[in-house]
Amino acid sequence: MNDILPDQTPVWQYLERTVSRVLRGYGYQEIRMPIVEQTELFKRSIGEVTDIVEKEMYTFDDRNGDSLTLRPEGTAGCVRAGEEHGLLYNQTRKLWYAGPMFRHERPQKGRYRQFHQIGVECFGMQGPDIDAELLIMTARLWEALGLGDHVRLEINSIGTSESRKAFRSALVDYLSDFREQLDEDSRRRLETNPLRILDSKVPETQAILKDAPNLADFLDDDSAAHFVGLQQRLDLAGVAYTINARLVRGLDYYGKTVFEWVTESLGAQGTVCAGGRYDGLVEQLGGKSTPAVGFAMGIERLVLMLETLEVVPPSVSNDADVYVMGMGEAGEADALRVSEMLRDALPEKVVVAHCGGGSFRSQMKRADRSGARYGLLIGEDEVASKTVSVKPLRSEGEQQVVNQTDLITTLSELLG
Ligand code: ATP
Ligand code: MG
Numbered sequence: 001m002n003d004i005l006p007d008q009t010p011v012w013q014y015l016e017r018t019v020s021r022v023l024r025g026y027g028y029q030e031i032r033m034p035i036v037e038q039t040e041l042f043k044r045s046i047g048e049v050t051d052i053v054e055k056e057m058y059t060f061d062d063r064n065g066d067s068l069t070l071r072p073e074g075t076a077g078c079v080r081a082g083e084e085h086g087l088l089y090n091q092t093r094k095l096w097y098a099g100p101m102f103r104h105e106r107p108q109k110g111r112y113r114q115f116h117q118i119g120v121e122c123f124g125m126q127g128p129d130i131d132a133e134l135l136i137m138t139a140r141l142w143e144a145l146g147l148g149d150h151v152r153l154e155i156n157s158i159g160t161s162e163s164r165k166a167f168r169s170a171l172v173d174y175l176s177d178f179r180e181q182l183d184e185d186s187r188r189r190l191e192t193n194p195l196r197i198l199d200s201k202v203p204e205t206q207a208i209l210k211d212a213p214n215l216a217d218f219l220d221d222d223s224a225a226h227f228v229g230l231q232q233r234l235d236l237a238g239v240a241y242t243i244n245a246r247l248v249r250g251l252d253y254y255g256k257t258v259f260e261w262v263t264e265s266l267g268a269q270g271t272v273c274a275g276g277r278y279d280g281l282v283e284q285l286g287g288k289s290t291p292a293v294g295f296a297m298g299i300e301r302l303v304l305m306l307e308t309l310e311v312v313p314p315s316v317s318n319d320a321d322v323y324v325m326g327m328g329e330a331g332e333a334d335a336l337r338v339s340e341m342l343r344d345a346l347p348e349k350v351v352v353a354h355c356g357g358g359s360f361r362s363q364m365k366r367a368d369r370s371g372a373r374y375g376l377l378i379g380e381d382e383v384a385s386k387t388v389s390v391k392p393l394r395s396e397g398e399q400q401v402v403n404q405t406d407l408i409t410t411l412s413e414l415l416g
Helices: 009-025 039-046 051-056 075-084 128-146 162-178 182-194 194-199 203-209 221-237 301-309 330-343 360-369 381-383 404-415
Strands: 037-039 060-062 069-070 093-102 114-123 154-156 255-262 271-279 291-298 322-326 349-351 375-379 387-392 400-403
Touching: 009 114, 009 128, 009 301, 037 039, 037 075, 039 051, 039 069, 039 075, 051 400, 069 221, 069 271, 075 093, 075 114, 075 291, 114 128, 128 154, 128 221, 128 255, 128 271, 128 291, 154 221, 162 182, 162 194, 182 194, 194 203, 221 255, 271 301, 291 301, 322 330, 322 360, 330 349, 330 375, 330 381, 330 404, 375 381, 375 404, 381 387, 387 404, 400 404
Parallel strands: 322 349, 322 375
Antiparallel strands: 037 069, 060 069, 093 114, 114 291, 154 255, 255 271, 271 291, 375 387, 387 400
16 A cells, blocks of 8 residues: 655546546546445455455454455445445436555555556446447547557457356366466366456466467357447447457456456556446346446556656646745735735636745745746835735746736736
């Protein structure tokens, strides 16, 4: 788990702002769920034999002896909340949320134990149109963030649970011949969750999988038609994709469409956004049968991408616009008053008032460190003549003495 320091938060805010603007533009509504849920909820949704439930959850008993878990993902809680408040039955919903998730994984670059996701979940729509909209919307988001050329979309259909069952036995038949060559996790999975072997990151296992049966050959007609429908809509929208027949997700609730947005610019942790359809989950958690589809993106990885590729706009920073300094008792008092006047007139600008006294030199040092383009000085002379000295801090330019009555006009021009 790590701290996100003041140096980093402007990029986080920029990313969050951009995502929420794009989502709002498509009519998606924000929902905020608690960080802690009943452990049972995750076991029943994500699945008992997944990495997350087997070994990654932060689970504890509370004072009543109830088993609670820090949420490892948002979909289960979102479905729980939607059910509890009657948001899902007989209607459609387009929801999103943002916040921390917790998984006890091996920490490494792009992988943390407390990490952050923005998740999107849609309920009540069964056709491929909504799957397509989600992907078109994310494509627009990458463009808005300047990441469009650095991510690519992989899609697959994993069919219904019946078609996966048939595929599953074919896969187990095939892999059983290679049992001894499989990595340890995959060997265990052969009994518990063989589809997950497709997702193995071990090269030897991937090599064995090259000639394994293909999920696509086992798809039911409905899933196949749905998948074609999705591809047609992506083609029409000009969203490029590749079909990755080995793409499965690490959570049990997915069916039909699954997808990942991946990047080469982060090394090993290349998936920045992943999701799919989960038509069975609402019913599985006790609700009425409700089609659903969603995705989650990893904020840490996207922030890392924005920084690595240097596509963050220069205005995204903690820099002040002006730094206001007062010398002497009267100057100090006037500096606060002038700062308020500036904030009234120029609410978009960052006006930092020097506090804590100190010499002219030390105040100037702090003005410089604030990143401000102009330092405003109010000393005894300025108080007496109702003026302010305006000193450029980032450009050559001359210091000028400005009447307080003209200060707003002058600064508006200087700051643009
Ligand atoms: P991976 O294959 O990288 O482990 P996942 O399949 O476990 O990812 P999901 O549960 O689908 O990931 O979560 C969606 C996104 O959240 C991922 O694509 C990734 O960007 C991000 N994410 C998942 N786990 C972590 C983590 N431990 N630290 C940082 N980001 C994460
Ligand atoms: Mg994972």
